[in-house]
Amino acid sequence: MAQATLSDVRPMDSSTRARALPTLEALAQAPLPTRFGRFQVRVYRWDDEAAHPALSKEHCALVMGDLHGRRNVPVRVHSECLTSEVFGSLKCDCREQLECAQAAIAERGYGAVLYLRQEGRGIGLANKVRAYALQALGADTIEANERLHLPVDARTYDVAAAMLRELGVESIELMTNNPDKVAGLSNLGIKIERRVPVHVPPNPHSASYLEVKRSKMRHDLLKPTFQLHDSDVPPESSDDERAPDSTRRQIAI
Numbered sequence: 307m308a309q310a311t312l313s314d315v316r317p318m319d320s321s322t323r324a325r326a327l328p329t330l331e332a333l334a335q336a337p338l339p340t341r342f343g344r345f346q347v348r349v350y351r352w353d354d355e356a357a358h359p360a361l362s363k364e365h366c367a368l369v370m371g372d373l374h375g376r377r378n379v380p381v382r383v384h385s386e387c388l389t390s391e392v393f394g395s396l397k398c399d400c401r402e403q404l405e406c407a408q409a410a411i412a413e414r415g416y417g418a419v420l421y422l423r424q425e426g427r428g429i430g431l432a433n434k435v436r437a438y439a440l441q442a443l444g445a446d447t448i449e450a451n452e453r454l455h456l457p458v459d460a461r462t463y464d465v466a467a468a469m470l471r472e473l474g475v476e477s478i479e480l481m482t483n484n485p486d487k488v489a490g491l492s493n494l495g496i497k498i499e500r501r502v503p504v505h506v507p508p509n510p511h512s513a514s515y516l517e518v519k520r521s522k523m524r525h526d527l528l529k530p531t532f533q534l535h536d537s538d539v540p541p542e543s544s545d546d547e548r549a550p551d552s553t554r555r556q557i558a559i
């Protein structure tokens with residue numbers, strides 16, 4: 307399959323790691339019917355030596371419609387979160403954001419989810435779960451990473467920029483609450499026509515995490531509109547921890 311090179315894309319700010327960029331290699335493509343509609347799934351290889359060694363080098367784009375030469379393409383640049391997307395963890399809003407994006411793209415009839423294998427904001431699954439263990443003892447998501455001497459956010463967006471060039475996208479409407487993602491992609495030469503917020507209602511397990519994202523990581527999130535009570539949050543060690551009915555309703559898309 308065709309290969310896209312990135313000779314014209316170079317990091318432009320100091321927060322982006324300076325390194326020789328890999329070549330994006332398109333490996334496979336097939337139709338993928340989903341409960342949101344029919345996508346094409348394209349799998350790429352991006353051999354980034356600077357990435358954490360636990361992370362997969364295979365990334366994918368979930369594409370609907372022909373995006374070549376198109377402007378204002380709805381795009382979600384989404385980083386892998388196994389715990390929420392596979393196991394239904396309520397600690398974060400990743401799965402709901404992914405599903406909102408797929409639904410929005412299906413409604414428009416075209417667009418792409420760029421699914422990056424940057425588990426745990428780029429530190430890998432084991433480190434993310436180590437951080438969860440500290441969070442169960444009271445640390446917030448930033449404090450936990452810092453206690454483990456890990457970066458708070460090690461994600462990069464080079465591969466997403468490379469995918470958008472490979473797909474021939476002219477400009478995007480980026481579905482995100484994260485201003486750093488907007489800046490990161492802009493600095494890589496991606497034209498962002500507008501940012502579209504993806505607001506997911508908090509549940510008792512995700513509320514404090516979302517509040518840290520809002521207050522410490524500058525994500526554009528709504529301020530909490532309810533007060534948590536201890537009785538709302540079952541103990542982390544509970545063996546039979548079922549989501550309350552209200553939470554199950556909130557996460558239904």
Ligand SMILES: [Zn+2]
Pocket residue numbers: 387390398399400401
């Ligand atoms: Zn998550």
